[in-house]
Amino acid sequence: MSETHDHSHDHDHPTHTHDGKPIQEDPLPSLEAQILEASVRELLIEKGVISSDDVRRAIDQVESRTPALGAKIVARAWDDPAFKETLMSDSDEALMAFGIDMRPTELCVVENTDDVHNMVVCTLCSCYPRPVLGIPPAWYKRRDYRSRAVREPRAILREFGTDIPEQKQVRVHDSNADLRYLVLPQRPDGTEGWDQEKLARLVTRDAMIGVSDVLEPADIDD
Amino acid sequence: MDPKFQPGDSVQVLHRDQPGHVRTPMYVRGKLGVIERIVGSFPNPELLAVGHSGLPYKMLYRVNFKQGELWEDYDGAPDDTLEIEIYEHWLAPV
Numbered sequence: 001m002s003e004t005h006d007h008s009h010d011h012d013h014p015t016h017t018h019d020g021k022p023i024q025e026d027p028l029p030s031l032e033a034q035i036l037e038a039s040v041r042e043l044l045i046e047k048g049v050i051s052s053d054d055v056r057r058a059i060d061q062v063e064s065r066t067p068a069l070g071a072k073i074v075a076r077a078w079d080d081p082a083f084k085e086t087l088m089s090d091s092d093e094a095l096m097a098f099g100i101d102m103r104p105t106e107l108c109v110v111e112n113t114d115d116v117h118n119m120v121v122c123t124l125c126s127c128y129p130r131p132v133l134g135i136p137p138a139w140y141k142r143r144d145y146r147s148r149a150v151r152e153p154r155a156i157l158r159e160f161g162t163d164i165p166e167q168k169q170v171r172v173h174d175s176n177a178d179l180r181y182l183v184l185p186q187r188p189d190g191t192e193g194w195d196q197e198k199l200a201r202l203v204t205r206d207a208m209i210g211v212s213d214v215l216e217p218a219d220i221d222d
Numbered sequence: 223m224d225p226k227f228q229p230g231d232s233v234q235v236l237h238r239d240q241p242g243h244v245r246t247p248m249y250v251r252g253k254l255g256v257i258e259r260i261v262g263s264f265p266n267p268e269l270l271a272v273g274h275s276g277l278p279y280k281m282l283y284r285v286n287f288k289q290g291e292l293w294e295d296y297d298g299a300p301d302d303t304l305e306i307e308i309y310e311h312w313l314a315p316v
Contacts, residue, residue, distance in 0.1 A: 108284075123249075124245065151293060152296075153298065154298045154302075166299050168299075169299065169301045170299065170303075171302070171305060172289075173306070174247070176245050176246075176307055177245045177309070178261065178264045
């Protein structure tokens with residue numbers, strides 16, 4: 001998705017355009033930020049505010065969340081209209097059933113329909129619904145995805161193998177502030193009578209970010 | 223805190239330069255959009271980021287933009303849109 005280019009960046013653009021690809025390079029990780037993080041962490045441990053084990057546990061907990069949790073939520077919304085209504089109107093309440101607490105953010109569920117395809121990006125950093133999907137994929141944090149998703153979403157979608165017909169609206173959600181976004185994909189045909197566990201197997205991480213559709217019934221084993 | 227705008231209201235994002243932890247990306251500044259929903263009041267991230275409490279809280283909205291308004295040369299369908307959260311102090315009535 002990215003290509004390097006060799007011209008220097010000392011010129012000013014009103015809008016930073018490179019053939020429609022506004023920003024291409026990822027900066028190197030900031031050494032300053034790494035040093036700051038280590039210093040603060042070591043100080044807090046030294047002063048007994050937190051322990052190394054607390055840090056490990058917190059990382060363990062964050063990393064234990066996977067897209068399987070989001071898939072369960074989507075499958076239930078497909079199967080249970082009352083749950084879906086709560087999920088769309090009062091997501092805090094709906095997520096309680098899954099032991100998920102989004103605070104201090106809120107989950108905003110956006111529904112794909114015959115007329116609308118939703119996709120999610122965070123242009124300013126990499127805001128992501130971690131409590132329901134876990135750690136974001138590497139490409140979600142890359143500058144090229146973040147800049148191009150708002151600028152040329154259909155081109156990005158095609159690169160992900162997702163061709164949205166011209167007559168269907170593409171709605172991009174820039175997750176820039178206090179909400180986190182989950183795409184509720186459309187339930188595929190041919191899944192009538194499936195239980196939630198089987199339905200959840202169709203729901204991929206990428207479909208919940210909105211860069212692809214869910215799997216087809218033929219894609220999974222019985 | 224009463225919201226100044228209601229869903230359906232036309233708004234313009236302020237075009238101002240402001241350093242710091244600003245959650246209004248450059249590409250929407252100065253652009254015309256429509257309030258999609260009132261999200262609620264939240265601590266002001268511009269103050270929160272520099273160690274303050276974030277008070278007074280700011281009303282947050284989701285604003286819908288036509289892609290053609292954001293990008294003159296937008297290469298997609300005319301109905302394509304973008305939705306983003308904007309705090310009230312970054313919005314002006316149209």
